Amino acid sequence: MKLTEITRSFSRKINLGNYETLDIFCSQKLEVPLLEAKKASKEAYEFCQREVMMSIKEIRAEQRKIKKPVKKRVPKIAEKSEADQSVADDLGRELKGLKFN
Numbered sequence: 001m002k003l004t005e006i007t008r009s010f011s012r013k014i015n016l017g018n019y020e021t022l023d024i025f026c027s028q029k030l031e032v033p034l035l036e037a038k039k040a041s042k043e044a045y046e047f048c049q050r051e052v053m054m055s056i057k058e059i060r061a062e063q064r065k066i067k068k069p070v071k072k073r074v075p076k077i078a079e080k081s082e083a084d085q086s087v088a089d090d091l092g093r094e095l096k097g098l099k100f101n
Helices: 034-066 082-097
Strands: 003-017 020-033
Touching (some): 003 034, 020 034
16 A cells, blocks of 8 residues: 655734734644545645634634723813913903904
């Protein structure tokens, strides 16, 4: 019985944020009878794909645990000081005296 060697691999790059990427790679090497090569090749590829996708899922879950929610800053509305109110009152009086066409 003649044996053949099969090597299959699968990889993905994921963006971690902050301009960082992670390369996840899986490879499998088999020696199988020549008549079973096609089936073994497909199974090896599917195995590698599952392993990479499970790793990505675990990494994403870990990122969600670490990631803190971003709090939006809402500016406080400053109260008018007496000086601000005085200027506003003076301006209001001046505007009342003007006539607009």
